[in-house]
Amino acid sequence: MDKFEKLTGIAAPMPLVNIDTDMIIPKNFLKTIKRSGLGVNLFDEMRYDREGNEIADFVLNKPQYRETEILVAGDNFGCGSSREHAPWAIKDFGIRCVIAPSFADIFYNNCFKNGILPIALPQEQVDVLMRDAEKGSNARMEIDLEAQTITSSDGDVFTFEVDEFKKHCLLNGLDDIGLTMENVDTITTFENDVLTDRPWI
């Protein structure tokens, strides 16, 4: 997995609440058996018309947001389906960090498995960053995972919370499966005990 340490980049504002995974990547793009190549279809139905032409006023189509690396969004981002295609599409587009007042659980977890940092902040702080993001490509935000800080283009600094274990994995680009395999004997012991207690498993 790609490491995430520091990121300085353009942030795009998407103030809508309840941005769901069907919006992030519509189902017609779930028929892939790969993880890559979904960036072009990120927010497909909001981004393109039926003929495949870009919709000019959609934020990521605007010239100043084409190189977006950070998304600032409304409450409950990533609700809906468990499709990991959503973070795959976000990552493939080039976005490595999403900031919102809250996230749906499964999406939040999926981000960490893909080198994306989701940051939940109180609404008032998101509002400040949203206004900063509205300034366009001259306003770059800085995210520092080690220090757990976001610095706006005006120099406002916000600190954020992140689970220690998830932070550790993201900073070091660690593969979960490899880590769990270190506990394989514990799993085997547990399995044997369970089969005695609950043989129907």
Next chain:
Amino acid sequence: MSTPKTLYDKLWDAHVVHEADDGTCLLYIDRHLVHEVTSPQAFEGLRMAGRPVRAPERTIAVPDHNVPTTAGRDDPKNMTEDSAIQVAALDKNAKEFGIHYYPVSDVRQGIVHIVGPEQGWTLPGMTVVCGDSHTATHGAFGALAHGIGTSEVEHVLATQTLIQKKAKNMKVEITGKLRPGVTAKDITLSVIGATGTAGGTGHVIEYCGEAIRDLSMEGRMTVCNMAIEGGARAGLIAPDEKTFAYCEGRPNAPKGEDWDKAVAYWKTLFSDEGAHYDKVVTLKGEDIAPVVTWGTSPEDVLPITASVPSATDFEGGKVEAAQRSLDYMDLKPGTPLSDVEIDTVFIGSCTNGRIEDLRAAAAILKGKKVKDGLRAMIVPGSGLVRAQAEEEGLADIFKEAGFEWRLAGCSMCLAMNPDQLAPGERCAATSNRNFEGRQGYKGRTHLMSPEMAAAAALTGRLTDVRDMM
């Protein structure tokens, strides 16, 4: 005396393999359900790392999301190329990794969340995961069940565990009795309407109260199915005699001495008196009405007797979202919901594709005809549900009423197969999501119970089923 525990606490404690100092746990997974859309990359990951499936005997696969629901579908030529590739990949992965598999040609094939309980794979006290958010369904058995992403699918395939931190406890109590015409679907939608789609975020919901106890297993599955729409990691209902009766004799349920031992254990799975909940929501059963959704979020719930709201009825970020929903749904504030005309009716999905749902729809449709010009479709949740509905004469009622009688699958719930709405089409649906584009590009979805969808099919508009009872 030990600290009183919730049902979730008990299920959690019984599955912790390892706990790190920071509370990160390795949770053992008893059942892993797999479908064709969220698993190919996970199997590919195993292959690249040279890893086997750790517990193939606890892993069950079935294609459901992509499969057509029309005749001749076991011929890949009758599928779109990319769908056929995903189904073929699941075929291959199931064989190569030696997991249980119900191919399209098997009468037991169906929606993964209907097949699991039907085949007795889902049992009380288990942990159940699947790369699908509606895994919450299995919580109806008092199993800890939730959706996971593809990376976690690979993790469970390789290790039979999941890295988790414990969620908070939330209690949703539905007191008293439901009124006539009010169903499990109305309960679950009304709860989301009350708490919002983020109301359960970070929590596991335990549903309880007389109205929940009174529900059949099918109804309980409908309630838990949509826990995810309320933002919860999982929904749970404590097992009881109804649960045991449902499980007994299922192909993969324990038999003989093991059965007795299992039931004795299952009877310990309830929340202790005085157990702590971080959040409590109580609704009165008699206050719940037949409801429909008007917008593009499952929290946009109103009684069928209400009118379309205005964006200014809301606060904060919801104002813009509500306006966007009204525009997308092409609805004018103040219009009575029962005046809203529909083009399509879809009865099916893991929310409402079980035999009881079909019986309920048939009771409304018997001897009547679908409104002229309307497209109406019934998609049973599994091949066995379909067979049973045919045996009970329900299929004849549907066909005589003018419904298409389809083969089992997810179908128009998420429209990955050819069953889709055309742009601008409006659908009365028994599924679980009314998101933009969910049932087809620019399609418009109103969620409701099977009874309400059947009533809408007869009148061609959103309809209060109580007027037909």
